[in-house]
Amino acid sequence: MDTIQSDNYPIFFENSIDELANFVKQGRYSRFFILTDENTAQHCLPLVKSKIEDQDNFDIIEINAGEESKDIDFCIGIWKMLIDFGADRKSLLINLGGGVISDLGGFAASTFKRGIDFVHVPTTLLSQVDASVGGKTGIDIDSIKNIIGTFTQPKAVFIELGFLDTLPAKQILSGLAEMLKHGLIQDANYWNQLKNSDLSKPSAELVHRSVAIKNKITVEDPHEKGIRKALNFGHTIGHAVETYSLINDKDHLSHGEAIAIGMICESYLAHKKTGLPAEELKEITDTLNNLYPRYTIHESSFDTLFEYMKKDKKNQSGNINCTLLTNIGQCNIDNICTEAELCESLLYYINL
Amino acid sequence: MDTIQSDNYPIFFENSIDELANFVKQGRYSRFFILTDENTAQHCLPLVKSKIEDQDNFDIIEINAGEESKDIDFCIGIWKMLIDFGADRKSLLINLGGGVISDLGGFAASTFKRGIDFVHVPTTLLSQVDASVGGKTGIDIDSIKNIIGTFTQPKAVFIELGFLDTLPAKQILSGLAEMLKHGLIQDANYWNQLKNSDLSKPSAELVHRSVAIKNKITVEDPHEKGIRKALNFGHTIGHAVETYSLINDKDHLSHGEAIAIGMICESYLAHKKTGLPAEELKEITDTLNNLYPRYTIHESSFDTLFEYMKKDKKNQSGNINCTLLTNIGQCNIDNICTEAELCESLLYYINL
Ligand SMILES: NC(=O)c1ccc[n+]([C@@H]2O[C@H](COP(=O)([O-])OP(=O)(O)OC[C@H]3O[C@@H](n4cnc5c(N)ncnc54)[C@H](O)[C@@H]3O)[C@@H](O)[C@H]2O)c1
Ligand SMILES: NC(=O)c1ccc[n+]([C@@H]2O[C@H](COP(=O)([O-])OP(=O)(O)OC[C@H]3O[C@@H](n4cnc5c(N)ncnc54)[C@H](O)[C@@H]3O)[C@@H](O)[C@H]2O)c1
Ligand SMILES: [Zn+2]
Ligand SMILES: [Zn+2]
Numbered sequence: 001m002d003t004i005q006s007d008n009y010p011i012f013f014e015n016s017i018d019e020l021a022n023f024v025k026q027g028r029y030s031r032f033f034i035l036t037d038e039n040t041a042q043h044c045l046p047l048v049k050s051k052i053e054d055q056d057n058f059d060i061i062e063i064n065a066g067e068e069s070k071d072i073d074f075c076i077g078i079w080k081m082l083i084d085f086g087a088d089r090k091s092l093l094i095n096l097g098g099g100v101i102s103d104l105g106g107f108a109a110s111t112f113k114r115g116i117d118f119v120h121v122p123t124t125l126l127s128q129v130d131a132s133v134g135g136k137t138g139i140d141i142d143s144i145k146n147i148i149g150t151f152t153q154p155k156a157v158f159i160e161l162g163f164l165d166t167l168p169a170k171q172i173l174s175g176l177a178e179m180l181k182h183g184l185i186q187d188a189n190y191w192n193q194l195k196n197s198d199l200s201k202p203s204a205e206l207v208h209r210s211v212a213i214k215n216k217i218t219v220e221d222p223h224e225k226g227i228r229k230a231l232n233f234g235h236t237i238g239h240a241v242e243t244y245s246l247i248n249d250k251d252h253l254s255h256g257e258a259i260a261i262g263m264i265c266e267s268y269l270a271h272k273k274t275g276l277p278a279e280e281l282k283e284i285t286d287t288l289n290n291l292y293p294r295y296t297i298h299e300s301s302f303d304t305l306f307e308y309m310k311k312d313k314k315n316q317s318g319n320i321n322c323t324l325l326t327n328i329g330q331c332n333i334d335n336i337c338t339e340a341e342l343c344e345s346l347l348y349y350i351n352l
Numbered sequence: 353m354d355t356i357q358s359d360n361y362p363i364f365f366e367n368s369i370d371e372l373a374n375f376v377k378q379g380r381y382s383r384f385f386i387l388t389d390e391n392t393a394q395h396c397l398p399l400v401k402s403k404i405e406d407q408d409n410f411d412i413i414e415i416n417a418g419e420e421s422k423d424i425d426f427c428i429g430i431w432k433m434l435i436d437f438g439a440d441r442k443s444l445l446i447n448l449g450g451g452v453i454s455d456l457g458g459f460a461a462s463t464f465k466r467g468i469d470f471v472h473v474p475t476t477l478l479s480q481v482d483a484s485v486g487g488k489t490g491i492d493i494d495s496i497k498n499i500i501g502t503f504t505q506p507k508a509v510f511i512e513l514g515f516l517d518t519l520p521a522k523q524i525l526s527g528l529a530e531m532l533k534h535g536l537i538q539d540a541n542y543w544n545q546l547k548n549s550d551l552s553k554p555s556a557e558l559v560h561r562s563v564a565i566k567n568k569i570t571v572e573d574p575h576e577k578g579i580r581k582a583l584n585f586g587h588t589i590g591h592a593v594e595t596y597s598l599i600n601d602k603d604h605l606s607h608g609e610a611i612a613i614g615m616i617c618e619s620y621l622a623h624k625k626t627g628l629p630a631e632e633l634k635e636i637t638d639t640l641n642n643l644y645p646r647y648t649i650h651e652s653s654f655d656t657l658f659e660y661m662k663k664d665k666k667n668q669s670g671n672i673n674c675t676l677l678t679n680i681g682q683c684n685i686d687n688i689c690t691e692a693e694l695c696e697s698l699l700y701y702i703n704l
Contacts, residue, residue, distance in 0.1 A: 030669045072428060079493055079500060083663065090668050111463065114488065114501040136466065141431055148431060149466040150502065311435065316442050317382045 001208050007219045009156050011133065013208055016158035020121060021051035023156060024058075024092065029117070032058045032092040033085065035078065035105040037065040040097040043166040044123045048096060059085045063104075067140070067246060067255075070100045072148065075139050078108040092117045092155075098124035098171070099131030099255065102154075103146070106137030110152035119156045123163040125175025125202065126256055129182070129210035132157045134218035134228075143247055144311055145239055151223055159211070161204050172200065173292060174256030177234070179206065181263060182213040184284065185230045188329030195287060229333040232314055233323040237342065238262025240308035244301060253295060260292040264352075265345035269337060270324035272344075280328050289352055297350055305346070306339055353560050359571045361508050363485065365560055368510035372473060373403035375508060376410075376444065381469070384410045384444040385437065387430065387457040389417040392449040395518040396475045400448060411437045415456075419598060419607075422452045422492050424500065430460040444469045444507075450476035450523070451483030451607065454506075455498070458489030462504035471508045475515040477527025477554065478608055481534070481562035484509045486570035486580075495599055496663055497591055503575055511563070513556050524552065525644060526608030529586070531558060533615060534565040536636065537582045540681030547639060581685040584666055585675040589694065590614025592660035596653060605647060612644040616704075617697035622676035624693065626684050636680070641704055649702055657698070658691055 001013035012019045024032050032055075036045055041062050052058070061081050063069045082091070095105035095118060102120045109118035120132035138149030164172070176199055183191030190209055197206060214231070221228040242258035253261075267284045270276035297305075309320050319336045326332050353365035364371045376384055384407075388397055393414050404410070413433050415421045434443070447457035447470060454472045461470035474484035490501030516524070528551055535543030542561055549558060566583070573580040594610035605613075619636045622628035649657075661672050671688045678684050 072424075076424060076493065083493070083496065083499065086662075086670070088668050088670075089666075107463075111459075111500050111502055113499065114490065114503055138466065141428065141435070144435060147435065147465065148463050150463055151466055310438075314441075316440050318438070318440075 001204055004208075004211060004215055006133065006157075006215050007135070007153055007222065009153055011157040011159065011211060011215065013159050013204065016121075016160040017047055017051050020048065020094070020119070020158045023119065024052060024055060024094075028090075029092040030057070030088055030090040031086070032094060033061055033082065033087065034058060034094045034096050035061045035063070035101055036096045037063050037069065037098075037101055039065045040101065040123050044096055044121070044163050047160075048121070065100075067100055070104045070138075070140050072139055072141055075104060075108050078104070079112055082108070082112055087112065087116065089113050089116060092119065094119055094121060096121045096123060097127070098122065099127040102127055102131050103136070103138045103149070106152060106154065107139050107149055110137055110150045115152065117155045119158065120154045121158045121160065123160075124167055124171050125164055125207070126171070126178060127175075128159050128207055129175055130178040130214060132159075133211055133214045135222060143243055145243060159207065161207065164201070169200065170254055170257075172202070174254035176202065176291070177256030177259045177263070179210045180288070181231070181233055181259065182210045184263065184325060184328055185233050185323070185331045186213050186217070186329060188327070191328055199291065226333065229314070229323050230331050233325065233331055234259045234263035234266055236262065236309060236312060236314065236320060236322045236337075237265045237305075237345065239312060240305045241295070241297070243308045244305055245295070257292055257295070260288045261295060261349055264288050265342075265349050266322055267325060268345045268348040269322060269335075269341060270326070272341065273335060273337075274324040274326050274332050276325045276327065280325075284328070285352065297346060299350075302343055302346060306342065309342065353556055356560075356563060356567055358485065358509075358567050359487070359505055359574065361505055363509040363511065363563060363567065365511050365556065368473075368512040369399055369403050371508075372400065372446070372471070372510045375471065376404060376407060376446075380442075381444040382409070382440055382442040383438070384446060385413055385434065385439065386410060386446045386448050387413045387415070387453055388448045389415050389421065389450075389453060391417045392453065392475050396448055396473070396515050399512075400473070417452075419452055419492070422456045422490075424491055424493055427456060427460050427491050430456070431464055434460070434464055439464065439468065441465050441468060444471065446471055446473060448473045448475060449479070450474065451479040454479050454483050455488070455490045455501070458504060458506065459491050459501055462489055462502045467504065469507045471510065472506045473510045473512065475512075476519055477516055477524050477559070478530060479527075480511050480559055481527055482530040482566060484511075485563055485566045487574060495595055497595060511559065513559065516553070521552065522606055522609075524554070526606035528554065528643070529608030529611040529615070531562045532640070533583070533585055533611065534562045536615065536677060536680055537585050537675070537683045538565050538569070538681060540679070543680055551643065578685065581666070581675055582683050584685075585677065585683055586611045586615035586618055588614065588661060588664060588666065588672060588674045588689075589617045589657075589697065591664060592657045593647070593649070595660045596657055597647070609644055609647070612640045613647060613701060616640050617694075617701050618674055619677060620697045620700040621674060621687075621689060621693060622678070624696075625687060625689075626676040626678050628677045628679065632677075632680050637704065649698060651702075654695055654698060658694065661694065
């Protein structure tokens with residue numbers, strides 16, 4: 001698997017933890033810090049540590065697992081630990097974990113002393129194919145997702161597929177949603193390839209292909225002025241459902257599970273508004289509905305969902321904006337959707 | 353007074369509040385927000401409001417006056433108000449106030465929804481000649497100054513000298529320290545011009561000249577890799593003294609008062625280490641010591657001061673770094689200073 005050259009930084013796919021070890025041994029950094037959560041500390045940190053045994057200029061920062069940690073309070077905790085550990089401008093932060101770790105660590109690093117270097121070692125499928133590429137960092141406030149953040153590129157990304165061995169099936173499904181999205185918005189062949197693959201453990205080739213798509217789009221439009229909005233497909237409704245679940249469910253939806261619901265709803269909107277053919281709507285709906293567990297949405301929660309959609313960063317002038325497919329493999333950005341339309345699309349999902 | 357063209361943004365000196373009104377009336381923004389503190393709400397907001405009477409798409413965010421507000425808690429407060437007011441990516445934040453408002457507002461805006469536009473309307477001498485130019489934003493944590501921040505340029509700066517009429521003399525002195533610094537590090541003629549001016553109310557010409565120097569240096573080196581460090585003259589020791597005073601004194605030192613002390617100490621270091629002639633050390637010492645009130649530093653606080661210096665962002669690998677003059681009008685960056693040297697320079701100030 002070739003290294004992908006992104007906007008000034010490499011994305012490694014082979015011997016990635018060796019590459020990481022080389023990176024920190026080059027001596028460009030005064031100290032480095034490894035940000036982990038309880039799960040990656042258990043499952044991923046040992047391999048990393050074994051490769052940097054000869055280094056003594058680092059500390060570990062461990063946080064609780066879960067989206068609840070992607071919050072300003074945890075961010076402040078990281079900043080304070082960096083202060084206490086004596087981090088300076090030549091320090092490096094290594095984000096070892098899923099999208100929570102890379103978003104939170106990326107934000108903390110990009111603002112610490114007005115920005116220190118960081119790299120991502122994504123350990124979930126979602127963070128490998130999505131969160132670790134493209135330079136978005138972010139944290140939540142009052143459960144409003146990614147409301148605070150920066151656009152800052154990592155210095156490198158190290159993708160180690162072996163880390164996925166310990167990842168629960170629910171988390172594989174979560175990352176898979178973004179891979180399916182990549183096919184739907186950009187590459188019908190890839191969508192077909194995915195449909196015909198064993199998706200319980202995506203191959204290195206599929207991961208590489210997804211990263212290539214995400215990277216191409218984000219390098220072209222780093223600040224989301226245009227084409228990058230394609231990646232928001234499924235996310236206007238999906239984010240709202242995710243926020244809702246996060247607040248209301250004990251065993252809440254993963255990001256990808258919520259996005260899968262969003263993609264079904266928004267494909268329905270696409271059928272109504274941007275000409276997505278009925279048979280393609282059916283193909284998308286059936287594929288996603290088979291792969292993902294059903295989630296119960298009550299009509300009584302629609303108002304709350306709209307409130308979340310309105311607070312979505314993607315909006316302008318109070319309008320709710322969606323990226324909609326025109327065909328499988330092609331999409332159209334900046335489609336304003338009314339409450340009535342959004343409501344109808346949620347009913348479409350509910351009544352499946 | 354000519355408009356200065358900075359790195360992609362203009363700095364206005366004439367009819368600046370009319371220019372600001374034009375700027376918001378161009379309709380590029382869905383909403384705008386004016387960040388003030390209690391003093392600028394009283395002294396500066398009325399003029400601004402009178403020029404935008406015909407606008408109704410804005411809200412005011414008022415915070416307490418003082419450095420204590422430049423804290424993550426107030427920043428979170430601003431983020432939450434922006435959320436509640438329905439700010440979107442096309443919103444604008446107008447920072448109407450001194451350096452606290454521009455640093456805090458700049459940081460809040462540069463991270464809200466991964467960055468919304470902001471402009472500065474600096475209302476203190478310090479913020480006009482220094483804080484509003486150069487793209488540094490920042491907040492304090494646990495009284496560690498500017499430990500968190502970004503490099504983000506405003507879209508414009510509007511300098512209205514009339515705002516200085518209500519500014520207390522102590523605050524004029526504070527800004528003056530940076531102007532004197534500009535002369536000392538870069539322009540001996542300007543230093544002489546300042547020495548021979550009525551400094552109780554600096555003229556438009558002097559303000560313009562200082563902004564031009566600060567702007568030139570920061571455009572050349574926005575991320576402080578080299579020459580921008582010249583602006584840190586007086587700040588290694590000055591920041592530590594400022595932090596100390598902020599924590600320990602009821603009526604604490606202003607930024608500039610602390611920097612004036614720092615410049616005296618660091619000129620002493622320059623005499624010892626980088627060949628600043630004895631008569632120039634005397635000229636600097638006398639000028640600053642005459643202009644600024646004396647401040648009592650006890651030897652028993654040296655340890656605490658060193659602790660602050662060690663936590664300074666400018667340091668690398670645990671060394672304390674100073675910018676030192678070689679002559680009036682010229683300087684040398686990246687001079688490592690030992691505790692003994694720093695101690696000696698503080699004693700020089702104490703024994704004046
Ligand atoms: N920045 C971006 O462009 C971007 C893109 C997509 C998603 N995101 C963000 O990513 C987050 C979701 O990412 P995620 O799904 O990776 O969440 P996550 O980081 O919470 O990881 C999911 C779970 O898997 C565990 N885990 C991680 N690696 C493991 C491993 N190798 N073995 C066993 N368990 C492991 C984690 O501890 C956690 O419990 C969301 O906050 C989302 O907003 C960001
Ligand atoms: N970003 C940068 O490059 C940079 C450079 C230098 C300093 N700073 C920061 O600037 C801050 C200090 O700035 P400051 O001295 O302007 O502080 P400030 O904003 O606290 O203002 C000083 C006082 O003057 C009051 N005030 C402001 N305008 C007034 C007016 N027109 N009339 C009457 N009162 C008025 C304020 O309410 C406050 O009480 C520090 O936090 C420092 O770190 C930043
Ligand atoms: Zn996503
Ligand atoms: Zn200063």
